[in-house]
Amino acid sequence: MDTRNELLDQAEEFARRRGFDGFSxxxxxxxxxxxxxxxxxxxxxxxxxxxxxxxxxxxxxxDKLHAISAAEPMASARLLQFLNLYRQASDGGRSLCLCVALSVTQTALPKASLAELAAFHGDVIAWLETVFRLGQADGTLRHVSNPRAEAHAAMAQVEGAQIVARAAQDASRFEATIGTLVARSL
Known part of the structure; x- marks a missing residue:
């Protein structure tokens, strides 16, 4: 592995476990x-x-979201796989995904990084919106009324779930927080 990627890997691990301001x-x-x-x-x-x-x-x-879309034809399976990405990133309440870790330290980030973070959220919300639209069409997600609003709410829910689990160092907090999303899947 080249030095630049090794540094990015280590910096990501530090940011996810300590926060972006928690390492030098x-x-x-x-x-x-x-x-x-x-x-x-x-x-x-x-x-x-x-x-x-x-x-x-x-x-x-x-790339992971596109792979989920390619592998899972049903909306409920896509949503559950999405939740699993955030579950894995939470690492039992010991970590945050990078987008959450950087979101909570926004004041320390330059405009270019904030723009990339906003683009990330926009991309993920757009993907989630397609999942909720598919859920309306294939009937595998309960009570979908406004796919765009549901996508925003789901994003806030999974990111909040990571923060709650991290604060308590308790994976069950993550599961409790996303429980309503899981329950919507048929």
Whole structure:
């Protein structure tokens, strides 16, 4: 693996477990076994790192959503797989997905990173909207009235579920919070 990707991997892990403000370039250098100047070679400032992290995360996450769509013809299965992505990212209440970790530290992020974060949310909400529209059509999701509003609510629910679980360090909090979404699937 190349140094830049290794640094992104480690920075993502730090951000998800400690928050974006909870680690430094010195931490990255130590974890990668390189000098701090080498971190700055790849990412001149932490702002550059935040943008690179979010850009990569958005692409990887959207690939996962497209794979779910390709593998699952029914809306209920798609929604359950989506919930599983957030469940896995929560790691039993020990972690947050990167989008949540960066969302809670928005004041520290540059405009370019905030724009990438907003684009991520827009992409995921658009995908969820198609899932809820499909749920109306195939009848595998209960009580779908406004797919766009439902997509926004589902996004807020899964992100909030991660925060609640992380605060309590308790995976059952995540499950309790998403329970109404799970119950809608037939």
């Amino acid at each position: 370039f010195a931490d990255l250098a130590n974890s990668a076994g390189i000098r701090k100047a080498s971190v700055h070679y790849h990412f001149p400032a932490k702002a550059d790192l935040s943008f690179a992290l979010m850009e990569r995360y958005r692409a990887v996450f959207m």
